Amino acid sequence: MKALFYSINGIGLGHLSRTSAIAKQMIDDGGADIKFFTKSDFNLFLEDMGVPFVKSPPVGIGDDSEAFIHLVNEYLPKVIIYDNFFPHGGLLYANSRGIRNVLILRNKKKGFIEKELSDYGDVYAKFDLFVVTEDGLKDRLPESVLERSIFTGPIIRESVRDNNVAKRYGIKEDDFVVCFTCGGGSNSKRLPVFNAVKGAWEELKGKIDGLKFIVLRGPFSGDFPESEGIIVKEFEKDMTGLLAHCDIVISHAGYNTVNEIILSKKPSILIPVDSKDDCQLDRAMNVEKTGIGWCLKEPDSKHIASLVKEFHDKPRVREGIRKAFESINVVPGNKEVSDAILRLLKEERDVLKLGKSCNNNCVCCEELGNKIGIEK
Structure with missing residues (x-):
């Protein structure tokens, strides 16, 4: 049961901290085989868990589709989890290969998520699951997204109980x-x-x-x-x-x-x-x-x-x-998110390598693969 995390930070730790918390929960719950695609220099979270990772090239967020597609074709995950941001080309390629795609969402400035969904609705349609981990978004999402969404508590790296x-x-x-x-x-x-x-x-x-x-x-x-x-x-x-x-x-x-x-x-x-x-x-x-x-x-x-x-x-x-x-009761959503992803991992669904017919019987993925030099 292979799962790949697209966890691309700017210069901070936020994305890697959240996604590593989910990965740890998945490992604890179901023994999933996990790999990360990240450009963070703070990889101790992953090293401590023994989780392998591939470093993204030093390009802007979303400009790393080619490197990401190479990794997807090599690793062949059943599910890919993206934290807030994703490479459009990489998502489209993964979707055509039969890979499940999960997007974690947190609250955004008013108008930001609305514009994203308006401009790229056809791309967002490729996600199988949206995980909404913060209040304030439910009333702003269209029905097409809501029907594929779960609403959970926040993703938090809980204490490792270090007595020192x-x-x-x-x-x-x-x-x-x-x-x-x-x-x-x-x-x-x-x-x-x-x-x-x-x-x-x-x-x-x-x-x-x-x-x-x-x-x-x-x-x-x-x-x-x-x-x-x-x-x-x-x-x-x-x-x-x-x-x-x-x-x-x-x-x-x-x-x-x-x-x-x-x-x-x-x-x-x-x-x-x-x-x-x-x-x-x-x-x-x-x-x-x-x-x-x-x-x-x-x-x-x-x-x-x-x-x-x-x-x-x-x-x-x-x-x-x-x-x-x-009066405040915070229940982390780590377990609920892990359960939802593990359910997708357990579904019977073939993941196709480049060169085989994709779900839509199109040649777009083969053309994309040829363009970036992936061998069949």
Whole structure:
């Protein structure tokens, strides 16, 4: 039962983190044979699971159809899972070979998904299953997509129960731990936030006993030098395990981080970063509306520091957030997504190599294969 994941990140970890969580669940549930197609440089998720991967060429997302088709023809998976983005040529080729195609969707800015479906409706028609993992999309999808969709909880890399997390970070019982996650994406958009958090540290040091800042800078190259009370790491594989030892989180409002924060029941100061498709502002405002954190539309050192200090100093603030979390029950969708994909894997359906008649008895795939040099 072969499954292939198309998990193409920009410079962040989001896609690889989500898809590796699904892959782990599938391996645990059914022993699926899994391979990844990725260009991420953070492949420890896959190496730890013993999952093989093929690196995409250094081209833009969606411009890697040729390399992807070569892999599909070589590996012959029964199902391909794409996280939000997909190479159109690769999808069309896989569909014609009898391969099942699954697209994972999260919420997008208003108008983005609508335009995609309007412009490329014939391409989206090739998907066998849509997995919707975030609220806000159901009323925006056409019936043709809804009838092939399942709606699940968020995909979250749950804790690997590393009992050494506190030891690795030197966290003591009486420390007050602030975790700052920088996320991926454009460095230019993240630099103001990065600098504001550095400024907040300067405002707070000496004012809170046992203050410790843990900075997870991801692929961001900003300078946050380690000193007493500051620990800087590139990333943390066991994010929810680390958050269990933190008091408050400062972050952007990316899908993964917000869900990890909510699952861990930790208050957060969210500073959304604008992007062409992701709706970070909506996500951050929803956190503030539910009373479990704050949304800052602009990065401001003094404002960040004052919120951290208020949370530390005022029991009524901490109690209010604790009560707000009581009404929130996050059930990760990992298991439900795994079950749906495994059902597709178990279906009796032939996967055809290049040169055999495809489902539609056309020659488009053979022509495409000849064009990119795949041998029959």
